[in-house]
């Protein structure tokens with residue numbers, strides 16, 4: 412979905428979008444990010460401010476990710492508000508200033524007067540995901556020996572072999588020396 416900014420004036424214009432789960436294309440780089448758990452809705456307005464365009468929006472939906480500890484999928488509620496300033500002037504000012512602006516995630520430079528809504532929404536999803544994925548504060552994770560998901564029950568590894576996790580750590584330290 413592309414919005415032609417030439418049709419946008421100082422008067423905020425409203426856009427409502429619904430993205431079906433099939434819209435998401437997973438990127439192989441991070442297989443912990445699975446995809447939307449049902450439709451995602453985006454409500455936003457765009458208005459012109461000087462030579463820039465300002466997007467104010469809110470994304471709502473559930474998103475499936477994989478827990479860092481037990482690797483089970485679970486759904487996160489996403490409801491980020493976002494504001495983006497679209498700078499359509501070519502950045503021809505001093506290098507330092509340019510880098511400073513580049514670090515500001517709310518400023519985008521766009522070459523032409525077209526806003527790619529799919530790219531923008533994908534980016535907002537990534538920005539709103541947490542750094543760590545935990546299905547629950549008390550997630551027990553996987554047994555380091557047999558790989559069993561300890562949230563679903565205990566295994567007998569510890570009782571049979573003592574404390575394998577600790578002896579493994581000891582071996583690692585010896586090897587490093």
Ligand SMILES: [Zn+2]
Pocket residue numbers: 478479480481482483545546547550551552
């Ligand atoms: Zn977990």
Ligand SMILES: [Zn+2]
Pocket residue numbers: 554555556557558559566567568569
């Ligand atoms: Zn085990």
